[in-house]
Amino acid sequence: MSLYRLIYSSHGKPNLGYHDLKDIMEKSEKNNQLEGITGLLCYGDSIFLQILEGDSCGALRYRTVVSKTYHRISLDTRHNNPELIECVPIESRIFGVWSMKAVNLSDLNSQQVRNLILKYSASNTLQPQTMTSEQCLNFMQALAKFFDKDASFS
Ligand code: FAD
Numbered sequence: 001m002s003l004y005r006l007i008y009s010s011h012g013k014p015n016l017g018y019h020d021l022k023d024i025m026e027k028s029e030k031n032n033q034l035e036g037i038t039g040l041l042c043y044g045d046s047i048f049l050q051i052l053e054g055d056s057c058g059a060l061r062y063r064t065v066v067s068k069t070y071h072r073i074s075l076d077t078r079h080n081n082p083e084l085i086e087c088v089p090i091e092s093r094i095f096g097v098w099s100m101k102a103v104n105l106s107d108l109n110s111q112q113v114r115n116l117i118l119k120y121s122a123s124n125t126l127q128p129q130t131m132t133s134e135q136c137l138n139f140m141q142a143l144a145k146f147f148d149k150d151a152s153f154s
Helices: 018-035 063-074 110-120 133-147
Strands: 004-012 038-044 047-054 079-089 101-104
Touching: 004 063, 004 133, 018 038, 018 063, 018 101, 038 133, 047 063, 047 133, 063 079, 079 133, 101 133, 110 133
Parallel strands: 038 101
Antiparallel strands: 004 047, 004 079, 038 047
16 A cells, blocks of 8 residues: 555644744645645644645655654644644545645634534534544545535535
8 A cells, every 4th residue: 555644633832823824834735745745734723633645755655755744744843742643554535636725713614613523523622632533534524625615514
């Protein structure tokens, strides 16, 4: 299997602002394109939840690509307490259209977001540390539908 998915969560630094998120998104798009990484980054309730999907890239094989990216990200001082949720082989990409899509939950309809979080966890605030990897993945897939104009949201 040559394709891997890595999911992790972390705590954003206090007072993380629009410019931090914009910079993270721009760097992610640039670097991930070069490394063949795709995925989704969600920020809400001071928490990051990110999915990285990666293949082999140049001399780097398989899992090494997502693993190296994760380790680089984990050293970034704009967040802390990174927690690895899963790193597993997968058949195909789910977020293949995005080198990285960054979603700030506060930019979305608040009630819809709270309902969505509640649907996939026992809380209406984002707490990935209490969610299984499957719940995290399902939540992120449902969140991605906000940006698919052909999808119906439920
Ligand atoms: P540079 O931008 O030159 O950065 C060099 C070093 O400075 C790095 O260690 C970097 O972490 C640090 N740095 C840069 N800007 C700041 C800043 N404003 N505050 C604190 N430290 C800073 N990068 C990706 O490539 N792909 C991703 O998917 C990705 N997702 C991220 C998700 C989160 C939640 C966070 C916080 C960061 C993410 N990043 C991602 C950014 C990543 O951590 C590095 O900042 C980036 O990859 C380094 O880009 P660069 O090689 O161009 O180096």
